[in-house]
Amino acid sequence: MYRPFRWGEYHVTMGIRSMQWGEWIELDDQYNSYHRIRKDRVERKGEKVVQVLSPLTRVRDDGEPVHIGGGAAAAIELVHELAEYLSRRYPMTFEITRHPLMADYPAGWGGATPIKSSEKIDIQREGAEAMRIAGLLIQDDLALMIEGSDGGYYFMAGAIIVPGFWRMEDKIGMNMQQIHMSGNVPQYEEKLQLSLERFFRRLAVDKPVVRNNYFVQISPPPSDTPSIDPDELAWGENVLGSEDEYGGTKGSSFGSPPVLVVTPQTLRLRTERQTLRRLPRSGAIAFTVRTYLVPVEELAQEPGIAARFASAVRSWPEGVREYKGERRYGEVLVRYLDEMAGREKEEAEVKPYPY
Numbered sequence: 001m002y003r004p005f006r007w008g009e010y011h012v013t014m015g016i017r018s019m020q021w022g023e024w025i026e027l028d029d030q031y032n033s034y035h036r037i038r039k040d041r042v043e044r045k046g047e048k049v050v051q052v053l054s055p056l057t058r059v060r061d062d063g064e065p066v067h068i069g070g071g072a073a074a075a076i077e078l079v080h081e082l083a084e085y086l087s088r089r090y091p092m093t094f095e096i097t098r099h100p101l102m103a104d105y106p107a108g109w110g111g112a113t114p115i116k117s118s119e120k121i122d123i124q125r126e127g128a129e130a131m132r133i134a135g136l137l138i139q140d141d142l143a144l145m146i147e148g149s150d151g152g153y154y155f156m157a158g159a160i161i162v163p164g165f166w167r168m169e170d171k172i173g174m175n176m177q178q179i180h181m182s183g184n185v186p187q188y189e190e191k192l193q194l195s196l197e198r199f200f201r202r203l204a205v206d207k208p209v210v211r212n213n214y215f216v217q218i219s220p221p222p223s224d225t226p227s228i229d230p231d232e233l234a235w236g237e238n239v240l241g242s243e244d245e246y247g248g249t250k251g252s253s254f255g256s257p258p259v260l261v262v263t264p265q266t267l268r269l270r271t272e273r274q275t276l277r278r279l280p281r282s283g284a285i286a287f288t289v290r291t292y293l294v295p296v297e298e299l300a301q302e303p304g305i306a307a308r309f310a311s312a313v314r315s316w317p318e319g320v321r322e323y324k325g326e327r328r329y330g331e332v333l334v335r336y337l338d339e340m341a342g343r344e345k346e347e348a349e350v351k352p353y354p355y
């Protein structure tokens with residue numbers, strides 16, 4: 001469980017920690033419900049959720065051309081990495097078949113012959129096929145970042161299937177600065193940009209990292225109507241309106257404004273566990289995003305959590321309030337958390353971040 005909010009003052013930082021290899025991808029008892037949602041989205045939305053770009057040249061504002069390699073080679077490498085990893089880490093769940101001889105693809109882990117795909121891969125669309133398979137193997141969304149001739153990192157391939165509050169079509173092909181600035185990420189230019197760019201250029205193959213973030217999502221209260229995605233994991237319809245009519249940025253107008261009345265029952269902690277690692281062959285950076293949605297009413301039952309969550313929400317500076325959409329739920333949330341915290345009798349044990 002991840003509860004990555006802190007007591008006291010709020011600081012915008014990269015927030016990265018080193019990652020153990022055995023923790024790259026975590027699967028859990030929500031695998032089946034996530035898989036149902038993800039498979040349905042891939043079938044219905046196609047290129048909107050899985051995309052691999054071809055090589056491209058962009059002209060910068062100063063007139064300089066920037067060449068960026070395509071995402072296909074990295075996508076194919078990523079699906080092989082996942083298959084090598086998952087079959088070792090979760091051997092009861094994943095089984096692999098290898099080519100009998102060194103086939104058309106380089107060796108697998110430890111010099112083994114390469115893994116064979118069980119699906120017939122269409123060569124023309126190989127990169128996108130690899131990305132689609134990768135996105136359906138795990139619960140995480142995936143983005144591949146390729147270094148351009150200007151040293152920037154560009155989002156050239158992805159399986160962004162359940163992002164909740166942004167769409168791949170609005171960000172694909174952008175570099176790190178464009179991705180974050182177009183989303184009005186608070187203090188990005190002042191506090192994050194330089195260190196992030198340096199971090200991306202220097203990230204070593206054997207030094208993977210992990211980070212956690214959190215938001216508050218308004219989702220419909222529990223209902224008897226059957227739905228594949230009752231909490232709106234895939235898209236925050238009750239925060240941003242219809243996904244198809246979304247204008248691409250949070251401030252933009254949307255077709256069907258959310259109408260749900262905010263009560264504690266409608267509030268969820270939306271928290272992401274993200275990992276970053278450099279793939280050894282293509283040099284691309286693989287970014288994984290696993291999202292957890294926890295009803296606030298459940299969260300507030302956990303020892304010490306209501307008080308700490310309330311303290312964190314109170315500490316958000318104005319820009320962060322705006323970015324996290326606090327205006328719509330802040331009062332209801334903090335009042336509820338204070339009340340729940342007041343009922344706790346004992347001091348809770350303090351567990352290390354990110355719990």
Ligand code: HEM
Nearest residue numbers: 013014016143145155166171179180182183185213214287
């Ligand atoms: C160390 C690496 C990174 C850091 C420190 C970082 C930092 C941030 C921060 C601070 C936010 C605001 C929400 C939050 O608190 O997480 C954010 C949002 C976001 N990040 Fe990153 N990021 C990183 C890597 C990436 C990568 C590789 C992608 C590639 C797709 C990406 C895509 C986004 C998107 C799409 C958003 C949402 C923007 C919006 O609201 O429109 N980030 N990032």
